[in-house]
Amino acid sequence: MTPAAAVAKAASDAERITSLHYRVTGTVPEWGRVKAEASMRTAPMTMGMEMNATGRYGGSPLEVRFVDGAMYVHGDAVESEKLKGASWFSAEPAAWGLDLTENNSYGTLPRQLEGTPVVQSTMLTASKDVRKIRTEPVDGARATHYKGTVTSDGIEAARDAAVGKAARERQINSLGQFWAMRLKGTLTVDLWIGDDGRTKQFRMRGDTYASKGGSEGKPLQIVDGDPLDMTVTFLDVDQPVTVEAPPAEDTVDLAGLADGVPTG
Template sequence: MRHGSRPDAGRSAMVRGALVAVLLAGGAVGCAGDGEADTTDRPPRPTTPAAAVNRAAEESESITSLRYEVRGTVSGRGRLEAEATMTAQPSTLSMTQTGEAYRGLRLETRFVDGAMYASGSLLRSDKLVGRKKWVTAAPAVWGGGAIENQSYLMVPRQLEGSPLVQSTLLTGSRDVKLIGTDKVRGKDAPHYRGTVTYDGLIASLKTGKTGKAGESGGAGEDAGTRRFDHFLNLEVADPLTMDLWLDPDGRPLQFRMRAAYDKKNAGQDLGPLDLTVTFLEIDPRTSIKAPPPDTVIPLKDSARRD
């Protein structure tokens, strides 16, 4: 039996978790004009879909901050939209969510210095008056693996993982194909598709191989472990279908992940996962800070989300 688990369910249950695949940014890297190619600074153009996907995973490792949006359907919450800005080191996040499960209301969350802060019209509390606009709880972790994450249900489980890691899950696929070239945010974007399974990710984790035919990525064992942990967050059943679009530099530009929810997680069908994540700006100058102390009250002294 394979299924994902909540962080507090224990590692043994988590490792049986359902497969999760997320669109990895693969990568056909745009070349300079004839006679202008810089062969010393730019590695050779990937020659196979698997190599392009692996290159994109390597490129994502160097991204330090990201502005992105999420659109689609989340298991148990229905349609959802989110806009977010994150940093990789340290791991911080500022995200605003809306959607049908929120009844037209808005929820803003921040993760800074090991604490979670939440604000918005979705929160209900007679104590959120005057300058008191935020609730907080700690310890809180966003962007970690299936065990580390703790968002106090303010962020859907599937959005608790970093999109920089989620975008590399396609390296665990054995059937990556180039579908064609699409326009994404006005750019010609190579479009790759593949399926990711629990067994495939386990195999790539054990062997260090990230593509088919023995092609390996350059992110190393630690990156493989992070991918597997992020995959478990999605709590879906095999197989997960992943589409990935790359920018002209071979970096992730957009990815889509689709799969059925693994009913073993909750004993009921909470609907499918179908999320599209679009990278709006790579390495923006950003600083995510905690709200002023006099605007914050502890979550336990307030009220949780309805």
């Protein structure tokens, strides 16, 4: 099987994933070093994550859940004195796993972690230079390492050339998440595929852009952002996942907090 065919097969298989337990490590723009572990379910879209970020919240742990269109946040990073005795704050409407226009975590998560890794893992299908590197172990299992570069133009071309509804929707979703991550120019993607043909891990590296101004009469400016270098490892696929909303009596609505998101 050619590298392009192997990557396409893994992407097609990813479209059938119904649940995923995964780990995220790396450096994320504006957030510093990030380490997270999460479980998600695709229908309905549900996610629970525990995260540390050295550049936000003082490196304190944060737990975030998305359930039934609402977001719930808890952890040492939350300023408990603002929660009126509750352990969690909630916000809705909240969405995770979609694209730039539909996601909303109220700034609690890095935008790179607002998108589903199932979609992110398929981006290499839009590469024109995908190649096989070597066979390497990933989390104790043998996997084949592939590498290539991806651009927004490449994803658009792959979308226009896609045969079949599923393949086209994959590229549409990939393009949405490419822009949601504020990627500038070229994204380098490493993908590890197991002997079963399924994705085991991927790594995304690229330059980003940021915006400043746009308020108090100051014009909005697009400036260079910090580099992205994020690795996602698939730990369990299609295993039962349960993410529940915390008890209502232990939750306070974000709309009732005058100071907004109560995180340090």
